[in-house]
Amino acid sequence: MMSSFWFGCRARVVQVLSSMAVVLLTLASPARAHEVLPSITDMTQDGSTLVFDMRLNIESFLAGINQAEVADTAESAQAATYDQLRALSAAELDARFSDFWPRMAENITVRVGDQTMPLTLTGVQAAEVSDESVARLSDVQFTAPLPDGADAVQVGWIRPYGTLVVRQMDVEDPYSGFLEAGQLSDPITLTGGNAMGAVATFFSYVPTGFDHIVPLGVDHILFVLGLFFLSTHLRPLLWQVSAFTLAHTITLALAALGYVTVPASIVEPLIALSIAYVAVENIFLRTLSPWRPFVIFGFGLLHGLGFASVLAQFGLPEANFVPALIGFNIGVEIGQICVIAVAFLCVYQAREYSERGERSVTAAALYLVAATLMIAIAVPLSIWAPEVLSDVFPILAIIGVMLGLSAAAVNVAQPDTYTNMVAMPASVLIALIAVYWVIERVFL
Numbered sequence: 001m002m003s004s005f006w007f008g009c010r011a012r013v014v015q016v017l018s019s020m021a022v023v024l025l026t027l028a029s030p031a032r033a034h035e036v037l038p039s040i041t042d043m044t045q046d047g048s049t050l051v052f053d054m055r056l057n058i059e060s061f062l063a064g065i066n067q068a069e070v071a072d073t074a075e076s077a078q079a080a081t082y083d084q085l086r087a088l089s090a091a092e093l094d095a096r097f098s099d100f101w102p103r104m105a106e107n108i109t110v111r112v113g114d115q116t117m118p119l120t121l122t123g124v125q126a127a128e129v130s131d132e133s134v135a136r137l138s139d140v141q142f143t144a145p146l147p148d149g150a151d152a153v154q155v156g157w158i159r160p161y162g163t164l165v166v167r168q169m170d171v172e173d174p175y176s177g178f179l180e181a182g183q184l185s186d187p188i189t190l191t192g193g194n195a196m197g198a199v200a201t202f203f204s205y206v207p208t209g210f211d212h213i214v215p216l217g218v219d220h221i222l223f224v225l226g227l228f229f230l231s232t233h234l235r236p237l238l239w240q241v242s243a244f245t246l247a248h249t250i251t252l253a254l255a256a257l258g259y260v261t262v263p264a265s266i267v268e269p270l271i272a273l274s275i276a277y278v279a280v281e282n283i284f285l286r287t288l289s290p291w292r293p294f295v296i297f298g299f300g301l302l303h304g305l306g307f308a309s310v311l312a313q314f315g316l317p318e319a320n321f322v323p324a325l326i327g328f329n330i331g332v333e334i335g336q337i338c339v340i341a342v343a344f345l346c347v348y349q350a351r352e353y354s355e356r357g358e359r360s361v362t363a364a365a366l367y368l369v370a371a372t373l374m375i376a377i378a379v380p381l382s383i384w385a386p387e388v389l390s391d392v393f394p395i396l397a398i399i400g401v402m403l404g405l406s407a408a409a410v411n412v413a414q415p416d417t418y419t420n421m422v423a424m425p426a427s428v429l430i431a432l433i434a435v436y437w438v439i440e441r442v443f444l
Helices: 003-030 058-063 079-086 090-105 200-214 218-228 236-255 264-284 291-314 321-358 361-384 386-409 417-443
Strands: 039-046 047-058 108-110 120-125 138-145 152-156 164-168 175-178
Touching: 039 138, 039 152, 039 218, 047 058, 058 090, 079 090, 090 120, 090 138, 152 164, 152 175, 175 200, 200 218, 200 321, 218 291, 218 321, 218 386, 218 417, 236 291, 236 321, 264 417, 291 321, 321 361, 321 386, 321 417, 361 386, 386 417
Parallel strands: 039 164
Antiparallel strands: 039 047, 047 138, 108 152, 120 138, 164 175
């Protein structure tokens, strides 16, 4: 009877994995996906005029995508419109943006004192699409008049336009601000002197690094989970995480300094391949192999290049380069630690009962309640905030899978149920998703 119960549990595990694989692959791997990036504007004073040179993804604005609520254009309800705009030539996109500009200008704030300045479009230069795997960034220039006696200005725009990076040019100690969606800058002194100090810069970049892991870095989350599922013991995890951290810190610094540049079309498939390798090795190994820390170190170098691509989109302040880089990296580490901590909480009871070879109906019930809670969170979000749900659903799904597998494991009074019914199936699922990503990023 125990044997039939065991095989019944295994069958249910396979069924859950198959269903979740389809859902995750459908959600995480759209046909034409582009990460929503911060828009960057360089502000220069030219006599009584402020000149703004902005680099942005024009298609996102024309399509009406709420860039504060989605991490990828494919997650938006306007994804089809975005793809149609993406197919336009540079000249056609220029014309469409020129027509759209009066509406956009109403949503951009350039304020001197309590007076909002009118904006004039002076140029637009859309880029041609050269790489289907990355968003097209185009250049826009507009101006704002300065009233007599103006000594400071505030800049910002509406929340749906997303994150805005403002960089003051041609002054000493220039202002450089990473404005969250809808945020208005502090007054920027036109003659300079508003550069953030080292401490303020450090703390402003920590959340940016964290966000790139949770919730935006699903691929990095799966890699860290691949490290986590190798063993129930702390020592192998520490070896792997240490090697990974050291490696991605090195390439993040080198890439941010401009010494290393690798196209995203090469880095992204290799990152997916690294996830697949770690997950597949988990299936065949039960302990840390002599070569695994070195392999993880090599993969960490790749992930560091992936992190650097984020920083490259909005740059690092020259005056406080080191504090910004350290802050971003610490944010990444905090995100990784949170992933490991949540994973540990999800499987803790499964590991405990597995070591004792015991089962617990109570623990199984608690796991099922927790898994139901994930659904309870998703349902209201799907009704009132579907765009938020599309951003966090992969994380909810990952947690739900770990809780479901753990519920099955604690129901079986056999030794090593954690490895056989949690770590192994989870590694198989991670490998399937990663292999799909490799195929998608190379061929689709």
